[in-house]
Amino acid sequence: MEKYVLDRLKMFTNAAAPAGFEHEARELMEKYLVNQVDEMTRDNLGSVITKTVGLENGPRIMLTGHLDEVGFLITQVDSDGFLRFVSLGGWNPATLIMQQVEVVTSNGERIHGIIGSSSKARGKTPQIKDLYIDLGQTSKEQVESTGIKIGDFAVPYCEFRQMGCGDTILAKAWDNRIGIYVVSEVMRRLDSIKHKNVVYGVGAVQEESGCKGSATSSFKINPDIGIAVDVEFATDYPGGSEPAFNAKIGGGPAITFMDQGTICQPKLRDFVIEIAEKSKIDIQINGYAGGGTDAKSMHTSRDGAPSITIGIPMRYMHSNTGMLSYSDIEATIKLVLNVVKKLDEEKVNEITFI
Numbered sequence: 001m002e003k004y005v006l007d008r009l010k011m012f013t014n015a016a017a018p019a020g021f022e023h024e025a026r027e028l029m030e031k032y033l034v035n036q037v038d039e040m041t042r043d044n045l046g047s048v049i050t051k052t053v054g055l056e057n058g059p060r061i062m063l064t065g066h067l068d069e070v071g072f073l074i075t076q077v078d079s080d081g082f083l084r085f086v087s088l089g090g091w092n093p094a095t096l097i098m099q100q101v102e103v104v105t106s107n108g109e110r111i112h113g114i115i116g117s118s119s120k121a122r123g124k125t126p127q128i129k130d131l132y133i134d135l136g137q138t139s140k141e142q143v144e145s146t147g148i149k150i151g152d153f154a155v156p157y158c159e160f161r162q163m164g165c166g167d168t169i170l171a172k173a174w175d176n177r178i179g180i181y182v183v184s185e186v187m188r189r190l191d192s193i194k195h196k197n198v199v200y201g202v203g204a205v206q207e208e209s210g211c212k213g214s215a216t217s218s219f220k221i222n223p224d225i226g227i228a229v230d231v232e233f234a235t236d237y238p239g240g241s242e243p244a245f246n247a248k249i250g251g252g253p254a255i256t257f258m259d260q261g262t263i264c265q266p267k268l269r270d271f272v273i274e275i276a277e278k279s280k281i282d283i284q285i286n287g288y289a290g291g292g293t294d295a296k297s298m299h300t301s302r303d304g305a306p307s308i309t310i311g312i313p314m315r316y317m318h319s320n321t322g323m324l325s326y327s328d329i330e331a332t333i334k335l336v337l338n339v340v341k342k343l344d345e346e347k348v349n350e351i352t353f354i
Contacts, residue, residue, distance in 0.1 A: 008032075009181060012028060012178075016155045018071025019070075020073075037052045038053050049221065051200050054197050055195070058197040060197070060200065061225050061340055063183045063200065063202065064297075065202070066214070067204060067213075070087070071156070073152075074150055077148070081142055081143050082116075083133040084132055088208060088209065092318065094125055099115050100112065100115075101113050102155055106149070112135070117131050158172040168250075169326060176207065179229040182333050183202070184201065184203075185333050186337055195341050197343055200217075211296060226299060226307030227339070228294040228310070230293045231311055232247055232314065233314070234249050235247055253284070253312060253328060254310070256293075261293070262292065264307065267351045268307075275339050276335055306352055
């Protein structure tokens with residue numbers, strides 16, 4: 001793996017940008033794609049919308065990753081200097097105890113802390129209300145002197161690290177900076193590839209709080225085909241096997257047919273699988289996934305758009321840290337590129353009007 005690739009991935013994952021506070025990740029995506037696309041705008045919620053034209057008036061293909069990660073919103077500063085918080089996105093509180101975090105002030109300063117739990121929660125499954133952030137301060141006044149105030153946010157702290165086999169990478173916020181990276185790379189590479197579409201690469205805000213940014217961006221774009229690039233639960237760990245789906249990191253991108261927000265049109269599903277087979281890209285089939293992705297916003301926007309989720313298998317989702325495979329990242333980029341190259345008006349009509 002080239003060092004410049006690792007540096008890019010580290011840059012994206014290190015950004016502190018939970019739902020509602022995506023500005024740092026948004027600016028990185030915009031900087032990465034400046035002069036690489038034909039057009040770059042934002043919608044009124046703050047999602048980034050980039051555009052590259054292969055054929056004027058060709059089908060509108062919308063590729064979406066979400067900018068936000070799971071995090072926390074500070075709601076109270078105790079008299080003894082502890083911070084209370086609520087979650088931004090879905091957390092299992094049991095994974096949070098004694099994990100390191102960074103609280104980000106309104107001027108962008110990051111202040112290190114650790115999550116603790118009240119004594120009444122010990123030996124039990126905690127709830128968010130039982131937890132607090134310990135900054136090593138002893139009073140409310142000391143905390144306020146650092147610039148922290150109610151309404152600031154916090155994110156997990158995890159050092160970016162290439163693991164022993166070389167292909168596996170550990171970081172925070174893979175969900176979904178890896179989607180942002182894939183979408184950005186596809187848009188960058190499309191600049192030099194012939195295709196017959198108008199392709200929109202979107203960095204959507206507030207996916208973790210209900211797919212809000214992809215809803216507004218989808219309305220603005222009115223796509224003909226939607227592809228959400230996200231992470232997928234890997235199950236290749238002790239006790240991780242699921243009856244409906246078994247995915248492993250390094251096994252290739254996961255193609256999801258159905259989740260709580262989307263049922264993929266069969267012809268789009270079969271088309272993506274066919275492209276993978278012809279491109280000799282290993283994929284993993286996920287018949288059903290719990291939860292949902294930004295595909296549901298594209299799927300139901302205006303009069304609807306056939307949509308699919310292509311997921312990169314990830315261990316330890318919605319926790320302080322995640323692990324995935326670089327080979328899966330490159331395979332996903334190649335698959336999305338080849339899908340876009342093979343789409344045209346005739347194929348989109350064939351997929352849509354079933």
